[in-house]
Amino acid sequence: MLYSDLMKPPYEITPTILSLLAEVMHHLGRLEGMALSAKTSPQLRRQNRIKTIYSTLAIEGNTLSLDQVTAFIDDKTVLGPQKDILEVSNAVKLYEQVHNFDCAQVKDFLEAHQILMTSLIADAGKFRRGGVGIQKGNDIVHIAPPAENVPGLLNDLFSYVRSHEDHALIQSCVLHYELEFIHPFSDGNGRMGRLWQTLKLMELSPLFEYLPVESLIKSHQEQYYRVLKICDQAGESTVFIEFMLKQILASLKEYEAKADMKAHDFDSRINLAKESFHQREFVRADYLKLFPSLSTASASRDLKKALLAELLEKRGSGRMSSYLFK
Numbered sequence: 001m002l003y004s005d006l007m008k009p010p011y012e013i014t015p016t017i018l019s020l021l022a023e024v025m026h027h028l029g030r031l032e033g034m035a036l037s038a039k040t041s042p043q044l045r046r047q048n049r050i051k052t053i054y055s056t057l058a059i060e061g062n063t064l065s066l067d068q069v070t071a072f073i074d075d076k077t078v079l080g081p082q083k084d085i086l087e088v089s090n091a092v093k094l095y096e097q098v099h100n101f102d103c104a105q106v107k108d109f110l111e112a113h114q115i116l117m118t119s120l121i122a123d124a125g126k127f128r129r130g131g132v133g134i135q136k137g138n139d140i141v142h143i144a145p146p147a148e149n150v151p152g153l154l155n156d157l158f159s160y161v162r163s164h165e166d167h168a169l170i171q172s173c174v175l176h177y178e179l180e181f182i183h184p185f186s187d188g189n190g191r192m193g194r195l196w197q198t199l200k201l202m203e204l205s206p207l208f209e210y211l212p213v214e215s216l217i218k219s220h221q222e223q224y225y226r227v228l229k230i231c232d233q234a235g236e237s238t239v240f241i242e243f244m245l246k247q248i249l250a251s252l253k254e255y256e257a258k259a260d261m262k263a264h265d266f267d268s269r270i271n272l273a274k275e276s277f278h279q280r281e282f283v284r285a286d287y288l289k290l291f292p293s294l295s296t297a298s299a300s301r302d303l304k305k306a307l308l309a310e311l312l313e314k315r316g317s318g319r320m321s322s323y324l325f326k
Contacts, residue, residue, distance in 0.1 A: 008160050009174050010236035017238070020245035021169055027252040028205055030292060044258060045210040052198075053091045055214035056191050059221055062087050083120065090116050094195070098209065103175065103199035104162040106154055109184075112195065117188045127151060128186045144183035153182050161200065172200035173244040177237040180228055197244070211255055216247040269294075270306050274325045281315065281322045 054069040062084045064072070072078045072088050094115045101108040114125025123129075132144045145153060157178050161171055176197035183189050194214055201208035217224050220243075227243045273282075273290060288299050303323060306312040313324045 008163075008165055009157065009178050011170075011174060011238045011241060012236070013166075013170070014238060014242065016242050017170065017245065020242065020249060021167060024169060024245060024249050024252065026292070027249065027256065028207065030290075031207060031252065031256055032205060048210045048212045048255075049095060051212040051215045053088065053095060055212065055218040056194050057084075057087050057091060059194075059214070059218050059224075060190050064088060086119055090118055090120065091191070098195075098199065098202070101199055103196050103203070104158045106151075106158060109154070109158075109192070109196065113185055113188055113192055116191060116195075117185070121187050123186055124188075127184050130186075132183055132186070144181070150182060150184045153178075154184060157182070168200060168204040169245065169248070170241060172197045172204075173241040174237055175200055176244060177228070177231060177240040181232065201248075207255075211248075211251050213244075213247050213251045216251055216254075220247070266302055266305060269302055270311060274311075277325060279325070281324050283322050287323075 050070050050073060051066070053073075054064070054066045057064070057069075064078070064080050064084050068078050068080060069088055072085065073092060078085060094112060097112075097115070101112055103109075110125050110127075117124035127147065127150045129147050131146060157175065161175055164171075166174075176193045179193035179196055180189060185192070194217070198208060198211075198213070201211075223243065227240050231237050231240045269291060273287060276290060277286070284296070284299055284303060287303065288294060288296065291299070294302075303312065306323075307314055311326060313326060315322045315324065
């Protein structure tokens with residue numbers, strides 16, 4: 001059955017999904033309010049990109065260690081299976097070009113697969129032509145749709161992604177799951193599904209380009225495959241959406257901790273506020289949005305202390321007060 005018959009891929013919006021959605025957006029807003037998306041150190045961005053490449057390949061059986069992947073990216077000699085080294089080389093080239101791809105365009109999807117699988121399979125950048133079953137041990141865990149249905153299924157899926165019918169976070173999870181279900185290629189489907197979810201997330205926030213969700217999937221790899229199987233049997237992706245939102249939330253929390261942007265004292269809060277507001281006027285409510293756990297009284301004390309230290313200028317009085325960094 002094609003998605004056009006269903007209007008959209010099947011799933012339910014559960015209380016768990018709504019709760020996770022709210023929590024993810026809260027943390028995302030907090031990080032973006034702290035200007036993390038633009039100002040996180042290049043070193044942390046690089047580390048996270050390496051973790052992403054290492055993890056998405058390791059999930060599929062690549063044997064190179066994180067240190068070996070790092071060494072390869074640093075142009076050092078790496079000893080290992082030629083196929084594994086080529087997988088890393090192709091993935092590095094692909095992730096360097098993420099801004100060139102539209103996650104709702106079939107031609108971009110095929111081009112990305114061509115880069116990812118060049119010299120690894122004969123049909124890189126082309127849809128599979130035969131039937132396929134996914135085997136784990138002695139069990140067949142998934143029978144993919146017939147090859148002749150793949151182009152139509154993808155066109156319908158990408159139409160849904162373009163529709164903005166649901167929140168981008170939910171759509172990104174659905175996109176990931178449905179790409180695994182359709183299994184459009186003879187190989188490389190898992191890597192493409194994870195990357196294509198990242199592309200959809202990047203539409204929501206540029207922060208997601210450097211958020212190593214794949215490393216958390218790798219840490220919960222057995223659960224990842226178990227959830228895919230549950231959804232396959234159920235014929236809808238609700239449980240997978242819940243699973244992936246949990247990984248995204250955990251990744252945001254980890255990112256915040258490693259970026260060391262938690263503001264526990266006056267100096268760090270004022271520095272973060274200065275980075276965020278620059279030469280723009282702001283009011284106390286804007287300051288509180290940067291630090292949701294801060295009380296109104298504490299925010300007032302911070303602003304008063306900054307005025308006394310001549311870090312701020314104050315305009316107006318009472319409820320009409322606004323502030324500007326010098």
